[in-house]
Amino acid sequence: MNKVPIQIMDLTTLKAVVFELNQEIVPSRFENAQQIDSHTIQLGFRTLEKLKWIEISWLAETPRIVSIPPPKRYGEKSTLAKQLKNLLINLALVEIAQTGFERIVRFKLSSRPGKEIEKELIVELMGRHSNILLINRTGKIITLGKQIKNSQSRLRPIGTGDIYTSPPPLKGLVPDYFESFNSWKENICLVPSSFKNSLKNTYQGISPALTLQIASNDYKDAINIINQSVKSIELDTWEAIYKKWKEWLLDLKNNNYTISFEGPTDFKVWGQRKSKANNPKIGNSLSIYYSNKIVERKINSIREKLKQDLGNSKDHEMRKLEEQELLIQSISEYLTMQKKANNLLTLQSPTKKQIIEAQRLFKEAKRKKRSRESILNRVKFYKKKISEIENCELFLDSLMYGVNEANENKLDSIIELKEEVEEYICIKKNSPKFKSNRKKEDSSIIKEIQSPSGLKIQIGSNNRQNEFISLRKGKKGDLWFHAQETPGSHVVLKSSNGLFDDKDIELAADIASFFSRARGNKLTPIIMVPIENLQRISGSLPGTVRHRGGKVLWGKAERAAKYFPHN
Template identity: 80%
Template sequence: MNKVPIQIMDLTTLKAVVFELKKDIVPSRFEKAQQIDSNTVQLGFRTLESLKWLEISWMADSPRIVEIHPPKKHGENSTLAKQLKHLLTNLALVEIEQTGFERVIKFKFSSRPGKEIEKELIVELMGRYSNILLLDKARKVITLGKQVKESQSRLRPIGTGDIYTSPPPLKGLVPDFSESFNSWKNNICLVPSTFKNSIKNTYQGISPTLTLQIAGKTYNEAMSIINQPVTNIQLKIWEKIYKRWREWLLDIENNNYTISFQGPTDFVVWGNLKPEVKCKNIGLILSTYYSNKILEKKLTSIWKKLEQDLKNSKNDEIRKLRIQELLIKNISEYINMQKKAQKLLSLKSPTKKQIIEAQNLFKEAKRKKRSRESILNRIKFHKKRISDIEYCELFLEELTYKEGDNNNNKLDSIIELKEEVEEYICIKKVNSKFKSNKRKEHSSNIKEIQSPSGLKIQIGSNNRQNEFISLKKRRKGDLWFHAQEIPGSHVVLKSSNGIFDDKDVQLAADLASFFSRARGSKLVPIIMVPIENLQRISGSLPGTVSHRGGKVLWGKAERAEKYFHQK
């Protein structure tokens, strides 16, 4: 899994969303508040038509204001959510204000439209300086998303009870649609630097995202321009950029916003877009974008940490195994010691010194022989631990093959695997940040495909799922498949539900080969066992089983991959 960058909600996107919100939720009555994490609140506003939900986040890498679909109940008891609900209940949202090129939005509340403003909710979307603050009539801070101490900002510390002060004014010139080409170009070129640095330092409201969008219509084209020194850019390129610049300013002036996911950045909310990519609600589309990106980032974070934990644990077990193997090699010399002692005692007239040496050799040989059994057990233990870790590595690798799954299902699977690793491999306390609420025994997240005869074939994605399909939910008549003597997923053909044929059995064997460590081999030996012949091995990882009997088949991973991705 690669690092997933998130496109920041810049000034243009913010203006597009605020423009929509003014039409959709002004006026409305505040009704609900909940906090879904330490940096995000969700607010419900009752309009004449329905309850509209807004998500506001001051998360450093993805600060945002977006409209969202009705969310699940979550975090209503957080201190901030309680304060917002208590202080804003029965008040009406009568105005949303955002001026110029500032990324500060003011939500103004009064008892009803036309009455005096009683509360202001200030949202500052400024990267790591983002925040949310609720003010009273005297513009005193009642509550806020995060306290800013003097050690964090000597320029603008702020906390509960302080009088609100606006962020420092923006530096640079205000972009102006009427500015001539020569004036605009000369201003940017005044201090020679790369285009991206010069335009950012010259004009207000210019984000890295907007710089790319103005510079070109494709990522490669835009990147080749923004990294050039302004003195090297040709006149015809300047003219194209100026034309895009004026188009951007005109769209802002006329509130002409659309959204497209084609262009030099993840999305663009201005410009001459094709009709098929236009939309009515940019905020809702952006909420889906941000939720997916944040989920991907969380997945990547857990995946990388889990991969590193498994790697460290495996290296540690290999190191310990080598130490024990070295010990057993030295201990194996006890037979030679016994022979040497016997040889000394078999002399016709051994001296006292030789007798004492022989006794010491026998004693040392006896000690080494006793230690041998203990060391062999340790070697067996470390080999089993390495095997368990390789199983977990395989399951982690398999997550990349779950292309049909949405990110929520992937997150559930990787959290399950993470908890297994922390409980059985790394022996850590489960981090509550990503801990699942309940360990439900359900099959909603089990990979399932249909066999040629219409029977279910289940595939485990981690040790608990292996145990679930192979032991807890087994039925007499089901068939169990597993790569022989190789780490892999359990595969269960639910043949107890109907009549199966050779094609079903072959597909199950192919799947067992594909979801195993031997995926790259042309043919993989697969053991097929009636599921009632399985028995859990106590004291081992969940899903660790032994079996009686069985038949060896040959699985072909390449064939299974084609079938799996067709489904």
């Protein structure tokens, strides 16, 4: 379980990364830069062995410096990337400096090692005040990640051409390894408050993650301790915390950093002894951590927005349907009117007045009948729209169930679903009309597992994927499965690739049951059809098909659940 949504790169982590980078890319020569978004830059440095990349982000929620594998070429033409390439080309990175408990890192560059520093790339990792700045030898700012106007900060506005000034000095005492237990405890207890607040307000370099780490190795215990008043903490607990405090300071002093993903926080870079057998690179591990967390945040953000949009659209269509059904009830008396008119005309000697009344009744009944047919068409239309929305809701829910999928694949799938919803369900007034003949790239990576006989079983995660696996990539000999008369994913057993048996059929039917609205049922009727018997219904959503023939099987969703853990 994640203790916090995203653990920030605090002072301790920053020191660990800077120490590692000094060993890996100093000295090196600057070679390339690319900006992948408005708050993230990637820099390439050529060492004697190879080109190594680092990523610097000044995003308020996840400011960071991490090592990354060689990235795809992207964002080389951004203004900041072009400026850095022009200004730093052929300069050597001779030092990466970070002093004290400040979260400021200076990348110092000169023409070659031993020469005067010509440029400094300054990275300030300070939450919403994070930034990246390039200064020349006189301290003038040449370019930067974001301008800070007077209206945004009276204390320290920053812009191109200004002389760089450091942020205000840190408040609090400098942590000292040689400070006695009594002095340390007394300083923290000067102002009665919770332990986490007292520690943060007393000493420099304290983050929420570090506070948890020195409190206990167990998350629940750590939370309990840091929220206690400093006046109520027992002496033995104080002594245990002080011991951890000393371990932390000793590791900082000796640059003893090893990353671990166990304990009260998502990760920890101190307090472990180094091992030659298993000593992962801190920068690379953090790169994977932040990349996954950022993608997860994007997925959750899109999911919540989609859930809201689909819910609003469904409510709207339901109201329209109810209105039409009420109209149906109000005009259903046309048969009674016809009967009454017939009775008047079948009289032996109807009067002129009765004939006129019968004609009026016939005319009104005819009008109501026409209205009823029109309303029935609208009822059919709204029911179809509601069914399409429910199908998208099912896809959104099914994205929570994976087969060890990479987060990037999940993000691609949910973006595809988002595009479908925007094109077909929640169409915006200013959106261009969808053109059925427009070119689309191949679908994102398809969710699939292996059947007992070793054949692939593919599952559609949205309408486009349904069409992709069933109509575009389905081959003669493949078998198609779908929950009968209920929204669900297309499931394709790739039986064209080899021999299959009853176990393969059973698993495919169970999966079709699991990825349907009938997931909660003990048994679900599943239609199995040779894929060549499918035909696309034109004018409908992608993946909407009709079929010839087929066989009804019974699927058990609970049998398929073990293949798809909930994310």
